[in-house]
Amino acid sequence: MSLSYKQFDETDLAELRKICTPERVIPGAGISEDYCHDELSGTFSRPDALVKAMSAEEVSAIMKYASANRIPVTPRGQGTGLVGGSVALFGGIMVDLSGMNRFLELDEENMTLTLEPGVLLMEISKYVEERGLFYPPDPGEKTATIGGNINTNAGGMRAVKYGVTRDYVRGLEVVLADGSIVELGGKVVKNSSGYSLKDLIVGSEGTLGIVTKAILRLLPLPRFKISLLVPFPDLPSAIRTVPAVIRASSVPTAVEFMEREVILAAEEFLGRKFPDNSSNAYLLLTFDGASKEEIDLASREAAHTCLAAGAIDVFLSNTAERNESIWSARGAFLEAIKASTTEMDECDVVVPRRDVAEFVLFSHSLQEKYGVRLRSFGHAGDGNLHIYVLRDGLDDAAWEKTLAAVFGELYARARQLNGKVSGEHGIGHAKRPYLAESQSASEQMLMAGIKQVFDPLNILNPSKVITPLNERDTIS
Numbered sequence: 005m006s007l008s009y010k011q012f013d014e015t016d017l018a019e020l021r022k023i024c025t026p027e028r029v030i031p032g033a034g035i036s037e038d039y040c041h042d043e044l045s046g047t048f049s050r051p052d053a054l055v056k057a058m059s060a061e062e063v064s065a066i067m068k069y070a071s072a073n074r075i076p077v078t079p080r081g082q083g084t085g086l087v088g089g090s091v092a093l094f095g096g097i098m099v100d101l102s103g104m105n106r107f108l109e110l111d112e113e114n115m116t117l118t119l120e121p122g123v124l125l126m127e128i129s130k131y132v133e134e135r136g137l138f139y140p141p142d143p144g145e146k147t148a149t150i151g152g153n154i155n156t157n158a159g160g161m162r163a164v165k166y167g168v169t170r171d172y173v174r175g176l177e178v179v180l181a182d183g184s185i186v187e188l189g190g191k192v193v194k195n196s197s198g199y200s201l202k203d204l205i206v207g208s209e210g211t212l213g214i215v216t217k218a219i220l221r222l223l224p225l226p227r228f229k230i231s232l233l234v235p236f237p238d239l240p241s242a243i244r245t246v247p248a249v250i251r252a253s254s255v256p257t258a259v260e261f262m263e264r265e266v267i268l269a270a271e272e273f274l275g276r277k278f279p280d281n282s283s284n285a286y287l288l289l290t291f292d293g294a295s296k297e298e299i300d301l302a303s304r305e306a307a308h309t310c311l312a313a314g315a316i317d318v319f320l321s322n323t324a325e326r327n328e329s330i331w332s333a334r335g336a337f338l339e340a341i342k343a344s345t346t347e348m349d350e351c352d353v354v355v356p357r358r359d360v361a362e363f364v365l366f367s368h369s370l371q372e373k374y375g376v377r378l379r380s381f382g383h384a385g386d387g388n389l390h391i392y393v394l395r396d397g398l399d400d401a402a403w404e405k406t407l408a409a410v411f412g413e414l415y416a417r418a419r420q421l422n423g424k425v426s427g428e429h430g431i432g433h434a435k436r437p438y439l440a441e442s443q444s445a446s447e448q449m450l451m452a453g454i455k456q457v458f459d460p461l462n463i464l465n466p467s468k469v470i471t472p473l474n475e476r477d478t479i480s
Contacts, residue, residue, distance in 0.1 A: 047088030068183030087432030121151025157207035164385030235283030254302030259385030354427030388427030
């Protein structure tokens with residue numbers, strides 16, 4: 005069955021301008037190129053119209069019109085994704101939700117925060133921490149919107165202790181493909197009332213509905229925090245230490261691994277020195293808690309564990325200045341790698357913790373095999389790895405051929421290790437073939453069936469994540 009969408013025209017533009025004020029509806033030719041791609045994937049396509057929505061009612065009216073006329077709709081936040089998930093592949097209507105950025109309610113008794121999808125992650129942290137509360141998910145891109153985090157089930161560095169975005173979404177307001185507005189979940193702590201439709205929406209990348217409001221779970225703000233920077237002679241000895249650290253009496257907030265090449269790139273990018281860059285591999289451990297005694301005990305136990313496992317030293321980071329030097333470098337890794345080459349793409353796999361070193365060393369072997377640079381860092385505590393393939397001077401044909409070959413080997417190795425295609429950045433369009441390769445036919449049909457129920461006309465973010473039933477013979 006072929007995809008057939010209505011050709012967008014001036015009539016459609018006029019109807020959208022009746023729904024929203026005319027200045028918030030921008031025709032294709034006037035749309036900035038920033039809306040035609042995301043942060044990394046290389047996927048480029050221009051929508052026929054950009055609508056800057058300001059309410060769930062406007063989103064509902066847009067979807068009712070799009071459904072009645074079979075026009076594809078792409079929801080968009082800040083466009084910080086890495087897999088083409090917010091690119092309008094078939095043109096149509098792009099709905100920019102970044103203007104829906106209000107905090108709606110802080111309920112301190114239920115410890116929930118209700119807000120719109122356009123609120124930035126960094127604004128959430130500031131807002132709740134000023135009030136002694138804590139929103140744990142900590143993806144690296146702090147300028148991403150909470151709607152984008154929900155759509156990709158973003159994780160981040162604190163996932164090893166606190167979990168991922170899904171664990172902190174209590175309720176959602178969602179506009180469905182036909183324009184219906186539904187409330188899923190709520191402020192309740194427990195809920196075994198039928199299928200968890202809320203959890204289907206989290207991580208669905210805008211293919212099942214458009215999130216217009218979220219209720220987030222909060223925790224008390226940990227009062228104390230300490231970090232340990234631990235150099236090791238090599239990556240395997242560093243990674244082998246992680247299970248012992250996590251099995252200790254206090255679970256670390258974060259367990260990051262990094263290699264010397266990435267640290268040097270971050271130093272050059274930031275123009276400042278890392279506390280130590282002499283070793284081949286490092287673990288960065290963070291502990292937080294309600295008392296100084298608690299985190300001091302945890303950090304001492306972790307330090308002894310690391311030294312017994314072959315660590316060269318342990319650097320304690322308990323001052324604002326040293327924390328800034330370490331975490332600003334860690335936060336700059338992606339941009340530093342990006343600045344060192346002409347183009348790059350990412351493999352965002354997750355593997356069992358014990359296999360992190362094996363997977364990273366396997367990625368090293370591909371550099372010589374294919375004559376291409378690879379750089380990596382990631383979350384050793386939860387097995388989520390970020391492997392970047394760098395284009396450097398390769399021409400278009402060589403880049404496409406090399407990238408496909410390297411990705412093919414990386415994802416095949418992840419499957420052998422019982423890993424998954426994406427740990428936190430989603431599938432979007434760019435990684436869809438690799439997800440299909442990793443799934444059984446039954447899994448693919450279940451996901452396609454879910455898409456069919458939520459979006460029978462396939463107008464919500466089409467050609468993302470999976471191949472729907474009405475695309476299966478036409479889109480690879």
